[in-house]
Amino acid sequence: MSAGAIASSSAGAQSYPSRPVHIVVPFAAGGITDILARGLAQRLAERWGQQVVVENKPGGTGGIGAEAVAKAAPDGYTLLISADATFVSNPHLHFAGAGFKPAPTDPLQEFAPVTGLGISPQALCVNPRLPARTLSELIALARKQPGEITYGTFGVGSSGHLNIILLERMTGTRFTAVHYRGAAPAITDVIGGHTGMVIVSIGLIAQPWQSGQLTVLGFGSTTRLAQYPDVPTLAESGLPGYEAGSWYGLAAPKGTPPEIIATLNAETRRIFEDPGFRDTVLAPSFIFSIASAPEVFAARIRSEWAKWGEVIRDAGLEPE
Numbered sequence: 001m002s003a004g005a006i007a008s009s010s011a012g013a014q015s016y017p018s019r020p021v022h023i024v025v026p027f028a029a030g031g032i033t034d035i036l037a038r039g040l041a042q043r044l045a046e047r048w049g050q051q052v053v054v055e056n057k058p059g060g061t062g063g064i065g066a067e068a069v070a071k072a073a074p075d076g077y078t079l080l081i082s083a084d085a086t087f088v089s090n091p092h093l094h095f096a097g098a099g100f101k102p103a104p105t106d107p108l109q110e111f112a113p114v115t116g117l118g119i120s121p122q123a124l125c126v127n128p129r130l131p132a133r134t135l136s137e138l139i140a141l142a143r144k145q146p147g148e149i150t151y152g153t154f155g156v157g158s159s160g161h162l163n164i165i166l167l168e169r170m171t172g173t174r175f176t177a178v179h180y181r182g183a184a185p186a187i188t189d190v191i192g193g194h195t196g197m198v199i200v201s202i203g204l205i206a207q208p209w210q211s212g213q214l215t216v217l218g219f220g221s222t223t224r225l226a227q228y229p230d231v232p233t234l235a236e237s238g239l240p241g242y243e244a245g246s247w248y249g250l251a252a253p254k255g256t257p258p259e260i261i262a263t264l265n266a267e268t269r270r271i272f273e274d275p276g277f278r279d280t281v282l283a284p285s286f287i288f289s290i291a292s293a294p295e296v297f298a299a300r301i302r303s304e305w306a307k308w309g310e311v312i313r314d315a316g317l318e319p320e
Helices: 002-014 032-048 060-070 084-088 135-144 159-171 183-191 202-210 258-272 275-285 294-315
Strands: 021-025 052-056 078-083 111-126 150-153 176-179 197-201 215-219 245-253
Touching (some): 021 060, 032 052, 032 245, 060 078, 060 084, 060 111, 060 245, 078 084, 084 294, 111 135, 111 159, 111 183, 111 258, 111 294, 135 215, 159 176, 159 197, 183 202, 197 202, 202 275, 245 294, 258 275
Parallel strands (some): 021 052, 021 078
Antiparallel strands (some): 078 245, 111 215
């Protein structure tokens, strides 16, 4: 009987996928997560000759969509592509769909890591009407007006939220967060002047920035970018050691057969190593590949889960 079960599992993995695969993006359409998911889905569909469907399920900083995947059958036909918050900060906020958990849940108990996908440095942007053209000017203004400058986030505990909290802690300032269901609506409201600033992936603000709809004060990268050599990093602008970025990964429900995880990992890494994919999908959004073995992705989740858990506890953050 055991031998028969093993043979059946192996045969299932070899025929995978035999029906449409669904990739859940737990954020609104238009963000980096959505761009990555749709780019990968298209290549996988071409490779497999099988439909790969992207479903946007925003809410709860990724909690609602992530919970749907965690509860799905572990058969490789429901996958999750999400930003770092889903894996490393949401669990500490005890958010799970419509209810709360009594203690932080280890994301590796709910998901099987497939691979990291990409990392994108963030840009600190303000509405042009805000009288600040450098980070030092923003800090000075914030100290004169504690809490009066608002900033858009893509959810409680998102990188766009936590990276501003770090900025506050390092500069002794205080801003007021306005939370959205995704990066795109947060950017739209900064452009419209409804909120004062946002820190978000460079690729999402490149066009409105170039057209004068936003003012960039600095990048959260470790060094200046070759594409924009005149834009300083936030670290060199008065915040030594400060980094701000978002990373994204692919995961399956816990218990997904290792053969299917291996197939997904190999296919995804092949796609992300393709120069054409990097030029057309990654480069325009300033995304740098972190595709690697499942074990490497798991190690990243463990490390950042511990790091951001400490920040969240110190800041006394709670889900909304």
